[in-house]
Amino acid sequence: MNRMTELDIKICGLSTRETVDVSIARGASHIGFVSFEKSPRHVEIEQMAELARHVDGRAKTVVVTVDPEDGEIDRLVTEVAPDWLQLHGRESPERVLAIKSATGLSVMKALPVADVDDLDRIAPYLGIADRILLDSKRPKGSNLPGGNGVSFDWRLLAALDRTVPFMLSGGLDADNVEDAVRIARPSGLDISSGVESAPGIKDVGRLQRFFDALDRIGEDELQGDL
Numbered sequence: 001m002n003r004m005t006e007l008d009i010k011i012c013g014l015s016t017r018e019t020v021d022v023s024i025a026r027g028a029s030h031i032g033f034v035s036f037e038k039s040p041r042h043v044e045i046e047q048m049a050e051l052a053r054h055v056d057g058r059a060k061t062v063v064v065t066v067d068p069e070d071g072e073i074d075r076l077v078t079e080v081a082p083d084w085l086q087l088h089g090r091e092s093p094e095r096v097l098a099i100k101s102a103t104g105l106s107v108m109k110a111l112p113v114a115d116v117d118d119l120d121r122i123a124p125y126l127g128i129a130d131r132i133l134l135d136s137k138r139p140k141g142s143n144l145p146g147g148n149g150v151s152f153d154w155r156l157l158a159a160l161d162r163t164v165p166f167m168l169s170g171g172l173d174a175d176n177v178e179d180a181v182r183i184a185r186p187s188g189l190d191i192s193s194g195v196e197s198a199p200g201i202k203d204v205g206r207l208q209r210f211f212d213a214l215d216r217i218g219e220d221e222l223q224g225d226l
């Protein structure tokens with residue numbers, strides 16, 4: 001069984017052509033760009049548009065945004081033309097539906113998880129968001145809702161209905177990804193800090209190590225199919 005046909009892999013917070021190319025060559029299905037000024041991964045819209053053009057259909061492009069206003073969404077959609085919008089703020093199900101209807105794009109809704117009760121927040125988004133991204137809660141002192149490089153307890157997801165289309169996120173890296181897949185059984189993985197040499201600086205060596213680790217994952221771990 002080929003890992004790449006079983007798991008979607010999103011590499012998030014890219015800002016160079018080289019790291020986009022390495023990610024795609026190694027099997028990334030989704031390439032994420034962050035539009036959030038406080039983030040070290042923020043890229044301006046013109047650069048994002050150029051990188052999205054560079055992807056050129058080789059993977060799905062994802063623009064990550066936090067509680068965006070309509071004007072920001074209009075600009076992102078018009079100028080970047082991504083395949084997906086990732087909503088990483090406090091967007092309600094109604095807001096997600098409105099954004100999805102207005103843009104016609106696939107929408108991924110990020111939800112923070114720290115304990116089992118947080119999983120109750122998923123249900124209102126089912127049938128609205130095309131995918132749920134389960135990420136860690138922001139640690140104290142961080143001003144970022146994502147990209148914090150911290151994991152949550154994946155065992156919490158044992159309680160999750162297996163039909164929920166979710167990507168697992170938060171603190172993944174080459175050393176823990178096999179455990180993460182075995183325990184959480186997601187249909188996709190999302191990673192940012194774990195393939196960086198410093199906040200916002202994607203590292204080719206770390207990307208290669210991450211994909212090497214994915215390639216070693218065996219058939220038994222790949223049970224997260226929807």
Ligand SMILES: O=C(O)c1ccccc1NCC(=O)[C@H](O)[C@H](O)COP(=O)(O)O
Nearest residue numbers: 012039146147148149170171191192193
């Ligand atoms: O990455 C950021 O800087 C970021 C900023 C604001 C909102 C979302 C952000 N990232 C979203 C992602 O999808 C990250 O890949 C996800 O949170 C996992 O990050 P990490 O724990 O660093 O792997």
